[in-house]
Amino acid sequence: MSKRDNKRYNDKDRKSAPKRGGKNRRDYGSDYEPKRRSGQSTAKAGAGRRSGGTRRSSSQREDTRRVLGFDLNENYENATALGADGLEVVAGRNPVTEALNGSREVERVFIADGAEGSVSKIVAIAKEQGVIVDFVPKERIDAMAPHAKHQGVVAKVSEYKYAEMEDVFAKAEASGEDAFIIILDEIEDPHNLGAIIRTAECAGAHGVVIPKRRSASLTQTVALSAAGAIENMPVVQVTNLARTIDELKEKGIWVAAADMDGDTYYKAILTGPIALVIGNEGKGVGRLVKEKCDFVLSIPMHGEINSLNASNAAAVLMYGIRRARSIE
Numbered sequence: 001m002s003k004r005d006n007k008r009y010n011d012k013d014r015k016s017a018p019k020r021g022g023k024n025r026r027d028y029g030s031d032y033e034p035k036r037r038s039g040q041s042t043a044k045a046g047a048g049r050r051s052g053g054t055r056r057s058s059s060q061r062e063d064t065r066r067v068l069g070f071d072l073n074e075n076y077e078n079a080t081a082l083g084a085d086g087l088e089v090v091a092g093r094n095p096v097t098e099a100l101n102g103s104r105e106v107e108r109v110f111i112a113d114g115a116e117g118s119v120s121k122i123v124a125i126a127k128e129q130g131v132i133v134d135f136v137p138k139e140r141i142d143a144m145a146p147h148a149k150h151q152g153v154v155a156k157v158s159e160y161k162y163a164e165m166e167d168v169f170a171k172a173e174a175s176g177e178d179a180f181i182i183i184l185d186e187i188e189d190p191h192n193l194g195a196i197i198r199t200a201e202c203a204g205a206h207g208v209v210i211p212k213r214r215s216a217s218l219t220q221t222v223a224l225s226a227a228g229a230i231e232n233m234p235v236v237q238v239t240n241l242a243r244t245i246d247e248l249k250e251k252g253i254w255v256a257a258a259d260m261d262g263d264t265y266y267k268a269i270l271t272g273p274i275a276l277v278i279g280n281e282g283k284g285v286g287r288l289v290k291e292k293c294d295f296v297l298s299i300p301m302h303g304e305i306n307s308l309n310a311s312n313a314a315a316v317l318m319y320g321i322r323r324a325r326s327i328e
Contacts, residue, residue: 089154090223091145093118096155098228100125105158107131112138112152122153148224160218163234165247168207171234175206178273179253180321183209185241185289186280187310190216194225195311196278201229203318204325209236209244209275245292248275255293257285258317260307262296265317270324278314 090099099106100122109126111119113135126133138152145154172179182200187193193216200208216222217237223230238244245255256268257277277293279285290296299308299316308316 088157088160089144089220090157091148091150091154091220092224092227093122093151093153094228095223095226095230096153097122097125098231099155099157100129100131102231104160104231107156107158109133109153109155110141110144111135112141114138115152119153145220148220160223160230162218162237163207165207165209165236165244167234168209168236169251172206175204177204177206177325178271179251179275180205180273180325181207181209181248181253181275182314182318183241183245183255183275183277184211184215185277185285186211186214186283187278188214188216189281189310190219190221191225192216192281192309192311194222194227194230196314197222197226197233197235198229199311199315199318201226201233203315203322205233205318207234207236209238209241211241212237212239241286242288242292245275245277245289249292249294254295257290257293257296258298258313259285259290259296260298262298264300265297265320268295268297270321274321276314276317276321278310278317281310 090096096109097118100109106126106129109122109131111123111133123133141150141152141154144150168181169179180203182196182205184193184196187196187210193210197208210217218230218235226233249255251273253273253275255275255277256270258279276297277285277289279289285293297317297320299313301307307313
């Protein structure tokens, strides 16, 4: 039989013919409604197509949490809504590790599905301290710490509290060394502030002093730049730097300002109790603050550029003080 003679291809009868592969509404009657996939099945199918089949299922996540010994009754889907006012997000593996080992209270740790490497160390510390860990899709981590290099790990912690000057002297006494303090005069870039706090912690300083006005404060950006050092370094916020310097001098602290017109730092005597003043990124140390200092230190410049970034200059001078203490 030719196609011309077959009623399946006849225009008059085509509308009444069933579709290939199954029957249509006309075959079942006007009340027929085709079956549809459930929302859950559709979502799983879509997720599998988008991720190429690599996304872990909920059962795989539960298996991972069961092996690690966490309560499966904790609903990870609601994890981002947890926490009260006053809690902030710490992002990044090192900052979260330091937060767990620091003095602030960690409410919860969130880890992206599939994260590997040092995540196992974070999970072990959290489990030891009784902190709940939730494994969540990476999109939730992105939403909790937008634009941050979170490395698949964030934590909700209590608000950072500024230290008191007594805490700085207590830290110095516990170390068995003379006080070593960093004073920052209007450092406005949070990345510079974080980098200086990190270097201060590595160089063995006992505290950092910042003014309340015209200065970067302790934010998430600062915490990320400090790479966890913010949890171990007392940061004191004061109203008046000049008055604070007077009070330190009364306690026997020598105060040195970093400026271009000072004595070369490696020719100066940097032993004993000392406070180092680092000035603003553009203006340097303010006039009044500089007048309060006992002496001025400079870093020799031999290139075409005649100045260093504030955090770089601070690092050079801090390690100059550390070297002087080491050979004392």
